[in-house]
Amino acid sequence: MASYIARKGPLVFSNLGKWAYNLSGFNQYGLHRDDCLYENEDVKEAVRRLPRKLYDERNYRIMRALHLSMTKTILPKEQWTKYEEDVKYLEPYLNEVVKEREEREDWNKNH
Amino acid sequence: MACNASKTPLLRAIAKRGYAANVCPRPVGDTSAINVNVLENKLVVATADATVPVSRVSIVLRAGSRNESYDTQGASHLLRLAGTLSTQNSTAFAIARHIQQVGGTLTTWGDRELVGYTVETTSDNVETGLRYLQDLVRPAFKPWELTDNAKTLLNQLNAVTTEQRAIELAHKAAFRTGLGNSIYIPRFQLGRLSTESLLHYVASTFNAGNAAVVGVGIDNNTLSGFAQTLDFPGKGGSGKSGAPNYYGGDARKDTAGNRATVAVVGQGGAALNHKEALTFAILQQAVGAGASTAHGKPGGIFGEAVSCAGDAPVSLKAINASYADAGLFGFVASAGASDIGKAVDFLVRALKSGSVSEKDVSRGKALLKARIIGKYASDGGLIKEIGRQAALSRTVLDADTIVAAIDGITQQQVQEAAKKVAGSKLSVGAIGNLANVPYASDLA
Structure with missing residues (x-):
């Protein structure tokens, strides 16, 4: 499935972006950006569509983050997610889900 | 796009x-x-x-x-x-x-x-x-x-x-x-x-x-x-698979219940050999392709064979499957587990006899012609029929040509087709309560 290859790193690299990314702090738990999305209907559906391996990795990262949060610690610095290595693994699936939803909404508006 | x-x-x-x-x-x-x-x-x-x-x-x-x-x-x-x-x-x-x-x-x-x-x-x-x-x-x-x-x-x-x-x-x-x-x-x-x-x-x-x-x-x-403008994903030409081998034998599936359904077939006609395919289609109608009335019994030698086998209700249909380069001809019968053995026995004897009477052939021709014209006469039937023909033989025959070809087939040719099935090794597919269902080797 060639069209579902995830983007790695930011769309446009900038120092400001990197500063903001590191400031947000979720990377210190080893999370990726797509692990932190609010789980609305679209995201839920996209997560459902993830291949098994990506789905398990996501769950592992989230469970590890919850554990770290509970013990009030963070990962050692070499394990933090880097701004350049943040994988947007959910993006292709989420885009497709949103497009399908918009198609449905358009249809309901026009027919 | x-x-x-x-x-x-x-x-x-x-x-x-x-x-x-x-x-x-x-x-x-x-x-x-x-x-x-x-x-x-x-x-x-x-x-x-x-x-x-x-x-x-x-x-x-x-x-x-x-x-x-x-x-x-x-x-x-x-x-x-x-x-x-x-x-x-x-x-x-x-x-x-x-x-x-x-x-x-x-x-x-x-x-x-x-x-x-x-x-x-x-x-x-x-x-x-x-x-x-x-x-x-x-x-x-x-x-x-x-x-x-x-x-x-x-x-x-x-x-x-x-x-x-x-x-x-x-x-x-x-x-x-x-x-x-x-x-x-x-x-x-x-x-x-x-x-x-x-x-x-x-x-x-x-x-x-x-x-x-x-x-x-x-x-x-x-x-x-x-x-x-159709954009096919495959770019190759027509991938012709080799002509299939006919083996024959048994494929049985035992299931619970007290009914059995048995299909017995021998070698039939290939669709690309047009005349042979039509001959087998006539033979199918002649030996009893299915009852013309609801809940009725098919005519022909298959229908008679079932009647000879006894009073037990047997549902019966002659099968004629013509594929591009091979075909199967035989019957599928379904009955209670205790009656099926005898019915299959009589039916196989009819299949093996390889004889069709003049009367059966002319009835078969009439039935086949009606069936083909019926297909060509309705739009839904026509689309499927020409779709099949165009994809398999790369050309389409119109109804008149087929009807003329049917008329041209003699009793002798139908007889030969029946002999071909009678002479080939049989294949038995059976499902249900198979206590009394014979094996292919017993039917030879």
């Missing part, structure tokens, strides 16, 4: 002009003339006139179950399911809603050799139908849609009749691989066929040399224009 932009307005202009000229060009019940042309990329386009202003268009591909390997068994069943799934260019939602909105239907069908997608719309909305029909040659098989439809597939398997399953088993015994593959997905393959292997199957079978585009109620130029 660029091709879509240029195509649609052109289609519209030609189509409108075509429909203005003749809205209802042929009287109901009359058989239609058929136009066939072969495009540069070897795609066959065939069209016929309709009796009502409804357009039916089919894409028929030689992608049936005989092309499956051991590991991809069931791929052709999923191709039939693919009519309700998303494609590379449009979502399942879009396909279903747009076709529904114009009052159309989209159906998929398939057998051991072919998979067909047929769209049926009123003639003024044919563009909408074609727009979504063209997408179906590029199915996407998204993994989540396959898992979402697992239940549908299971329901389809559960709805398969025991007669059909006995026939599947007989094919398995007769051909083992290739034509022996079931047209239904085996249960152990449910959920095992990955998107990648399905797309590979599509890429190896969906190509122009393997396909035909046929229409009823659409003019040939319009449909040729549409066919030219």
Whole structure:
């Protein structure tokens, strides 16, 4: 499935972006950006569509983050997610889900 | 996508002009003339006139179950399911809603050799139908849609009749691989066929040399224009599989209950050998293809054989399966477990006798002619018939030619066909309570 290859790193690299990314702090738990999305209907559906391996990795990262949060610690610095290595693994699936939803909404508006 | 932009307005202009000229060009019940042309990329386009202003268009591909390997068994069943799934260019939602909105239907069908997608719309909305029909040659098989439809597939398997399953088993015994593959997905393959292997199957079978585009109620130029823009995923020519070997033997499946269904077949006629195929079709009607009245008994020697076997109720049908390069001929019978042995015994004796009377042959001819003209006379039957012929033999015969060919077949030739079956090794497919069902070696 060639069209579902995830983007790695930011769309446009900038120092400001990197500063903001590191400031947000979720990377210190080893999370990726797509692990932190609010789980609305679209995201839920996209997560459902993830291949098994990506789905398990996501769950592992989230469970590890919850554990770290509970013990009030963070990962050692070499394990933090880097701004350049943040994988947007959910993006292709989420885009497709949103497009399908918009198609449905358009249809309901026009027919 | 660029091709879509240029195509649609052109289609519209030609189509409108075509429909203005003749809205209802042929009287109901009359058989239609058929136009066939072969495009540069070897795609066959065939069209016929309709009796009502409804357009039916089919894409028929030689992608049936005989092309499956051991590991991809069931791929052709999923191709039939693919009519309700998303494609590379449009979502399942879009396909279903747009076709529904114009009052159309989209159906998929398939057998051991072919998979067909047929769209049926009123003639003024044919563009909408074609727009979504063209997408179906590029199915996407998204993994989540396959898992979402697992239940549908299971329901389809559960709805398969025991007669059909006995026939599947007989094919398995007769051909083992290739034509022996079931047209239904085996249960152990449910959920095992990955998107990648399905797309590979599509890429190896969906190509122009393997396909035909046929229409009823659409003019040939319009449909040729549409066919030219079809974007097949496979680029090869027609991938001819070698002629299948006939083996014969047993394929039995014991299940609970006290009924048994048995299919016994020998070698029949190949469809590409046109005369032989027709001879076997006459023979099928002559020996008893099915009762002409509801709950009645078929005539011919099969019907008599069942009567001789006793009073026990036996449901019986002669089978004649003609594939491109091989065929099967025999019967499928179903009865209580204690009666089936005797019935099969008598029926096999009738099959082995290899005799057909003059009276049976002329009745067979009349029945076959009625059946063929009946198919050609209705639009729904016609689209399927010309789709099959165009995809398999790359040409389409009109009803008059076939009827003339039937008249030309002598009793002697039918007799020879019956002798051919009688002389071949038998294959037995049986399902149910098989306590009294004979093995193939006992029937020799």
